Amino acid sequence: MSDKGLLTGEHFLLGDYAAAEGAILVGCRFFAGYPITPATEIAERMSTRLPQVDGIYIQMEDELASMNAILGASWAGAKSMTATSGPGFSLMMENLGLGIMLETPCVLVDVQRGGPSTGLPTLVGQQDMMQARWGSHGDYEIIALCPSSPQELFDLTIRAFNLAEKFRTPVLVMTDAEIGHMTERVVIPQPEEIEIINRPQVRKGDVEPDHFRIYRDTDTDGVEGTVSPMAIAGEGYRFHVTGLIHDELGYPAMNAESSEWNIKRLVNKIRAHRDEIIQLEEQNLDDAEIIVVSYGISARTSQWPIEQARKEGIRVGYLRLITIWPFPEKRIIELAKRIRAFVVPEINMGQICLEVERCAAGQAQVLGVNRLGGDILEPQQVLSAIRKAAGRSDQPQTDLQNRQTER
Amino acid sequence: MAESDMRLEHSGHEPDSQSDWVTGLHPMDVLLRGERLPHIWCQGCGLGTALTTFIGALQWLEKNQNWDLDKVSVVSGIGCTGRIAGYIRLDSFHTTHGRAIPFATGLKLVNSELKVVVISGDGDIAGIGGNHFIHAARRNLDITVICVNNFNYGMTGGQSGPTTPHGARTVTAQYGNFEHPFNLPYLAAAGGASFVARWTVLHARRLEWTLREAMMHSGFSFVEIIAPCSTSYARWNLEGRGLDPQKLGRRGLEVMKHYQQVGKIGHDTHPKDAAIKVNEKGEINAIVEGVFLNEPKPEFRAAIKHKTQIAKERWSAAKKVLDARLKLPGRNDVVERTEVQLGGFGGQGIMSAGRIIGQAATLYDKIEACFTQSYGPEARGGAAGSQVVVAGEPIHHPHLIAPTSAIIMSQEAYVKYVPNLTSNGTLLIDDGLVTLPEDHRQDLKTYGIPATQIAEELGNARAANSAMLGFWAAIVGAVSQAAMRQSLADSVPPKTLEVNLKAFDVGFDKGVEVLK
Numbered sequence: 001m002s003d004k005g006l007l008t009g010e011h012f013l014l015g016d017y018a019a020a021e022g023a024i025l026v027g028c029r030f031f032a033g034y035p036i037t038p039a040t041e042i043a044e045r046m047s048t049r050l051p052q053v054d055g056i057y058i059q060m061e062d063e064l065a066s067m068n069a070i071l072g073a074s075w076a077g078a079k080s081m082t083a084t085s086g087p088g089f090s091l092m093m094e095n096l097g098l099g100i101m102l103e104t105p106c107v108l109v110d111v112q113r114g115g116p117s118t119g120l121p122t123l124v125g126q127q128d129m130m131q132a133r134w135g136s137h138g139d140y141e142i143i144a145l146c147p148s149s150p151q152e153l154f155d156l157t158i159r160a161f162n163l164a165e166k167f168r169t170p171v172l173v174m175t176d177a178e179i180g181h182m183t184e185r186v187v188i189p190q191p192e193e194i195e196i197i198n199r200p201q202v203r204k205g206d207v208e209p210d211h212f213r214i215y216r217d218t219d220t221d222g223v224e225g226t227v228s229p230m231a232i233a234g235e236g237y238r239f240h241v242t243g244l245i246h247d248e249l250g251y252p253a254m255n256a257e258s259s260e261w262n263i264k265r266l267v268n269k270i271r272a273h274r275d276e277i278i279q280l281e282e283q284n285l286d287d288a289e290i291i292v293v294s295y296g297i298s299a300r301t302s303q304w305p306i307e308q309a310r311k312e313g314i315r316v317g318y319l320r321l322i323t324i325w326p327f328p329e330k331r332i333i334e335l336a337k338r339i340r341a342f343v344v345p346e347i348n349m350g351q352i353c354l355e356v357e358r359c360a361a362g363q364a365q366v367l368g369v370n371r372l373g374g375d376i377l378e379p380q381q382v383l384s385a386i387r388k389a390a391g392r393s394d395q396p397q398t399d400l401q402n403r404q405t406e407r
Numbered sequence: 408m409a410e411s412d413m414r415l416e417h418s419g420h421e422p423d424s425q426s427d428w429v430t431g432l433h434p435m436d437v438l439l440r441g442e443r444l445p446h447i448w449c450q451g452c453g454l455g456t457a458l459t460t461f462i463g464a465l466q467w468l469e470k471n472q473n474w475d476l477d478k479v480s481v482v483s484g485i486g487c488t489g490r491i492a493g494y495i496r497l498d499s500f501h502t503t504h505g506r507a508i509p510f511a512t513g514l515k516l517v518n519s520e521l522k523v524v525v526i527s528g529d530g531d532i533a534g535i536g537g538n539h540f541i542h543a544a545r546r547n548l549d550i551t552v553i554c555v556n557n558f559n560y561g562m563t564g565g566q567s568g569p570t571t572p573h574g575a576r577t578v579t580a581q582y583g584n585f586e587h588p589f590n591l592p593y594l595a596a597a598g599g600a601s602f603v604a605r606w607t608v609l610h611a612r613r614l615e616w617t618l619r620e621a622m623m624h625s626g627f628s629f630v631e632i633i634a635p636c637s638t639s640y641a642r643w644n645l646e647g648r649g650l651d652p653q654k655l656g657r658r659g660l661e662v663m664k665h666y667q668q669v670g671k672i673g674h675d676t677h678p679k680d681a682a683i684k685v686n687e688k689g690e691i692n693a694i695v696e697g698v699f700l701n702e703p704k705p706e707f708r709a710a711i712k713h714k715t716q717i718a719k720e721r722w723s724a725a726k727k728v729l730d731a732r733l734k735l736p737g738r739n740d741v742v743e744r745t746e747v748q749l750g751g752f753g754g755q756g757i758m759s760a761g762r763i764i765g766q767a768a769t770l771y772d773k774i775e776a777c778f779t780q781s782y783g784p785e786a787r788g789g790a791a792g793s794q795v796v797v798a799g800e801p802i803h804h805p806h807l808i809a810p811t812s813a814i815i816m817s818q819e820a821y822v823k824y825v826p827n828l829t830s831n832g833t834l835l836i837d838d839g840l841v842t843l844p845e846d847h848r849q850d851l852k853t854y855g856i857p858a859t860q861i862a863e864e865l866g867n868a869r870a871a872n873s874a875m876l877g878f879w880a881a882i883v884g885a886v887s888q889a890a891m892r893q894s895l896a897d898s899v900p901p902k903t904l905e906v907n908l909k910a911f912d913v914g915f916d917k918g919v920e921v922l923k
């Protein structure tokens with residue numbers, strides 16, 4: 001046990017609570033949110049825990065306000081977070097865009113439930129995966145991570161903050177109702193055992209305010225995709241930031257050249273560091289003829305069918321996308337050249353499946369395994385798809401199998 | 408200096424030489440981003456005056472109240488007024504439409520040293536941002552909101568908005584506005600603002616004094632500035648009608664003249680009575696101005712801080728419990744995947760019983776467990792269900808595939824869950840609450856104890872779940888007795904610890920007996 005209100009050691013912890021504890025351990029001291037199932041427990045935990053570590057919890061009037069409040073908090077120097085689910089995620093899209101445009105570090109946890117609209121408030125879905133990528137208008141790159149257990153929800157919340165701070169951008173943790181509402185062992189390390197990254201920042205007096213560029217194009221090396229130091233409010237830089245297309249000073253610059261500069265800057269700072277951001281878990285890929293590509297709860301429930309299929313002599317590999325965005329294109333393209341098929345189980349109509357198809361580009365078959373929210377995938381569904389991909393015959397299965405979409 | 412001269416002076420400079428602008432041209436230049444000038448506002452627009460009075464107030468505060476202007480943040484939304492953030496040389500944030508107030512809320516809550524001022528238009532603050540406005544007022548957060556009201560959406564060409572007078576004309580109300588406007592001071596006051604004022608830009612000096620006061624006020628302060636929109640609103644309404652459309656400056660002046668005719672100073676007017684009065688054509692015929700409300704009231708950030716001490720005490724208590732947890736060696740025998748279904752009704756502690764099993768397994772037996780519970784409609788209306796999987800290996804599939812044992816404490820739960828049990832599974836019931844029907848499954852190993860009765864006899868009916876847990880631990884054996892006891896001790900309120908442990912032990916002994 002550590003003092004200063006930090007929880008450490010081994011706990012039997014609800015997934016949503018694990019997200020909150022991860023945030024607190026990495027230094028999050030501001031949470032703004034709005035109640036929504038199944039993300040509410042994150043807010044509840046934060047409301048109890050943040051005051052214990054001199055942090056601020058506030059329930060805002062809606063998700064638009066929540067997202068904006070965490071941006072304001074970040075510009076005042078705090079590591080900040082919000083958490084929501086489908087309908088609230090939609091409302092947050094507006095100011096997620098502002099966060100990206102202003103280059104504001106912060107973390108948004110989406111505990112996905114079935115949609116669209118009010119959908120299935122208490123039941124699982126993985127239907128926001130494309131919204132995570134493209135949900136706010138305009139061109140940008142986003143970082144999104146996808147945990148498969150409460151422990152990983154804890155770990156990835158920490159990583160999300162580190163990536164947010166490093167790249168000065170909002171980072172999404174795309175979890176789901178199943179993981180969020182699941183209680184399992186969560187091991188919380190001592191604070192000094194985890195990596196904590198803080199934003200590049202100028203403090204009062206570091207730079208002559210007149211020479212300070214809040215969106216300096218390149219660092220001294222002139223490397224593209226570098227992240228320029230941020231100033232925070234109250235340090236004497238008297239900077240300006242805007243959601244308009246802007247120049248290095250943060251001033252509105254409404255023309256095509258500035259737009260090109262501005263958007264490329266937002267996109268490149270992530271693209272240039274793809275290899276560092278992308279995290280995958282791989283099993284048995286060397287000899288694989290079939291690869292199950294999945295993420296979150298669906299990756300986890302694919303483990304048993306994969307073991308089963310290997311017992312049946314099918315050479316199946318497992319590729320779990322811990323980072324969903326940016327998408328691990330390079331790896332999929334590479335694998336597509338030497339395997340027979342990808343099987344993509346997910347609790348939606350086939351969203352990440354589209355990305356796998358794009359990268360496979362006809363070189364390998366792509367089979368989606370889908371369930372449309374409300375419950376996790378049946379192991380049997382995934383097993384059948386693997387058999388089918390391998391050209392094996394399949395025993396008659398449950399009617400759920402009929403929902404399988406062949407692509 | 409006339410605006411046209413400023414333009415001449417400032418054209419052709421590169422942004423690189425920011426400091427060039429601070430040449431003492433005008434005392435206010437230090438607070439203007441000269442390199443951003445000329446501004447985009449129309450001639451005759453009231454926004455220039457709004458900005459000047461704001462700067463005047465800030466400079467006064469710097470000089471007379473020792474304000475460090477480095478600590479002032481200006482936050483704007485979208486619209487003509489929203490551009491103020493881009494012209495003022497302070498930390499300034501030009502956010503999204505309507506969202507300046509929540510952004511400001513984040514700034515202020517994190518750093519209470521900051522003086523945070525929101526300046527935006529009527530459409531931004533009272534239209535798209537109306538919800539944020541009333542809630543910030545309700546919290547009495549220590550920020551200042553300045554709303555420049557020109558009765559329409561100027562930047563997009565003069566559409567009706569939440570403050571357009573009834574009967575007035577706009578590009579989207581060519582037959583006269585059929586909606587009724589907000590009385591903004593009343594809205595702010597009703598929301599909970601502790602400082603509320605209004606001035607037209609004509610009363611520039613009084614406006615400046617009020618802005619000083621508003622910014623010094625501790626709590627949510629709101630100042631409405633009535634200002635001409637020479638291009639859009641004035642075009643369609645009394646103040647500017649019949650004037651040459653090319654002469655915007657002149658139109659603005661006409662509006663100011665009109666303010667002089669209709670404006671009336673009325674400090675302490677009840678905000679309810681501060682509605683702007685119009686005739687049937689929507690032409691303004693009375694604007695009451697002044698400071699309507701200025702009352703001391705506990706400020707929000709202070710209220711939050713106040714709770715910190717209680718929170719910390721709670722943490723110390725929780726930490727003590729955590730520190731007292733036993734360190735058990737864990738088990739090293741093989742544990743097969745055990746799936747446990749728990750069912751009963753609300754209040755029996757079905758959720759906590761499942762959680763206690765899972766916690767015992769992971770923390771004290773050091774094997775794996777995954778606990779899930781029924782949420783939503785299913786979990787309401789009396790029925791309660793929870794599931795826990797215990798295994799020696801990582802649990803990939805978190806749900807019960809074929810429950811190997813069940814703890815059932817109501818007839819309803821019996822009906823619902825027993826059919827799912829795997830053949831040869833173990834069913835444990837509170838036989839005081841569950842009656843086995845004639846067609847009860849014979850392929851199950853069924854055992855019962857009157858758990859509720861046992862608990863009642865021990866003095867607390869709510870310990871019935873503990874008796875069932877003891878019974879389950881003895882019969883199923885997937886989790887050790889010691890682990891279960893410790894997990895139980897972690898989970899129940901200290902006052903009921905003894906009775907719960909007793910109930911557990913009674914249940915456990917009964918289980919051992921049954922197995923003999």
Ligand code: SF4
Pocket residue numbers: 447448449451452453454487557561562635636637638639640
């Ligand atoms: S449109 Fe109206 S409010 Fe906007 S700058 Fe012009 S006169 Fe001012």
